[in-house]
Amino acid sequence: MAEFADKYEALILRRERSRLYVTLNRPEVKNALNPTLIGELKSVFTILRDRRDIKVVILRGAGGTFCAGADLKNMEQSFTDKPKPGEKDPIAVWNRQFGAFLEMMNNTPQVVVAAVEGYAIAGGFGILCVSDVAICTEGAGFAMSETAIGIVPAQIAPFVAVRIGVPQTRHLALTAARFKGAEALRLGIAHYLVPDSAALDAKLEEVLKQIDKCAxxxxxxxxxxxxxxxxxxxxxxxxxxxxxxxxxxxxxxxxxxxxxxxxxxxxxxxxx
Missing domain, CATH: 1.10.12.10 (Lyase 2-enoyl-coa Hydratase, Chain  A, domain 2)
Structure with a gap:
């Protein structure tokens, strides 16, 4: 049976019976996604595919924020080389890898519960939209913000569309609209809306006890x-x-x- 690493650079893992708590741990940049964080998440979910002793994965972010999307500094410094003739653009290859991770997470046999406060923006919003259960605070901020900086929400858009439908996804993606928890609940992005972090913890435990009852x-x-x-x-x-x-x-x-x-x-x- 494959085991998780003793320590990760950008994640904190905690096992409690059949629960696995996975915390995105780059609070200094609001848990922005970089190759290290994505790679570690991918390694965790690769192991989870064959682990029947874990039935629920709880995703949240350190420092009071879920995930503010891609690390734009890292993105700006990457991919200065143009593709060679006949080769696929390396930017497309890199982008598709994030979609492959979302597919993996979307299909993991465990129940995935997202506990969201602070921000769930762009790639972080995509991760939220492949969770099975989402608990969000009223003050949490959400957006498909990619088009506002001239890029495309290429890998998250299909998963958002499955979550809330094509018309609503078109609205969010083509306006880069920012919204709060009440709208996330109305759209069907969140399943539970709570007022603050303490209530988030309480609702999370309530949901986990419900999942405990399921085989x-x-x-x-x-x-x-x-x-x-x-x-x-x-x-x-x-x-x-x-x-x-x-x-x-x-x-x-x-x-x-x-x-x-x-x-x-x-x-x-x-x-x-």
Whole structure:
């Protein structure tokens, strides 16, 4: 079983039973994304693909801010060389790597909970939009700000569109509009809105206790089904869903869950 590193340069990891807390740790730049931070996140989610002992990942930012997007200083200093004839532009290659990470996070078998305060801007907004559950403070700020500095929200836009629909994504992307928590809740970006950091911690614990009640493999299989909705014909999705139902029913969780129900006790996974 692959293990996480003892220490990361731009992340803080904390394990608590079946929960993994992942904190973006570049508070001096509002947890802006640079190659180190993205690389470490990618390494963590690569390990998570095969870890069934972890059923929920909690993402938040150090210093009271979730993530203010790409580190623009790093971006400005990068890619001074033009592509060679016949080669793909290295900027496009670099940009697509961030999309690959978002795909990985979007499809991870664990439940991903984003706890957001401060800012979730640009790339940070994209990370928020691939979470399964989002808890945001009223004062948190959000934006797809890329077009305001002359670039394209290329890798985050498809995930935002899946989250809130194409019309709303067009509005946010083509105006670079900034908005707060109440609008994030209205748009469906956030699932819970809380007044401050203390309330964020309390709501997070409440949500985690709800997730504790759910069987981890059943959650992973359910996520696989839901992720196919809208991208495959309905009949194919239902066929896939039936196979996942059979997989779960013949697996150990269903037997434990049914016994626990009959014996009027919590299932094993709810108390681990």
């Amino acid at each position: 981890p493999i059943a959650n992973a299989l359910t996520k696989q089904v839901v992720m196919r909705v809208g991208t495959e014909p309905l009949s194919d999705v239902l066929d896939f869903a039936a196979d996942r139902f059979a997989e779960a029913r013949r697996g150990p969780e269903a037997g434990e869950g049914l016994r626990a129900f009959a014996e009027k006790r919590p299932p094993r996974w709810a108390v681990e």
